[in-house]
Amino acid sequence: MSVPFIILCVFITICSIALVALILLQKKQAAGFTSSIGGMASGSQSSSYWDRNKKNSVEGKLELYTKIVAVIYAVLILASNFVK
Numbered sequence: 001m002s003v004p005f006i007i008l009c010v011f012i013t014i015c016s017i018a019l020v021a022l023i024l025l026q027k028k029q030a031a032g033f034t035s036s037i038g039g040m041a042s043g044s045q046s047s048s049y050w051d052r053n054k055k056n057s058v059e060g061k062l063e064l065y066t067k068i069v070a071v072i073y074a075v076l077i078l079a080s081n082f083v084k
Contacts, residue, residue: 005083008076015073022066027059 054060 002084005080008080008083012073012076012080015069015076019066019069019073022062022069026062026066 055064
């Protein structure tokens with residue numbers, strides 16, 4: 001194993017721990033099969049105050065950070081195939 005590969009593995013480990021922590025910090029949402037049947041009609045747009053300003057809340061920021069860390073994690077995993 002080379003030094004760049006070891007450094008990449010350390011970053012992958014840090015990203016994976018951060019990704020698990022970010023996912024566990026998020027609120028659980030029941031957006032499964034049952035909520036689609038009994039929930040709002042399909043095609044309707046919800047325009048409540050909360051839905052419009054969700055990105056400015058803590059939950060919205062956690063969701064954004066989770067997406068960013070997931071993309072970084074995927075790129076690091078792909079890069080680890082080329083660094084040996």
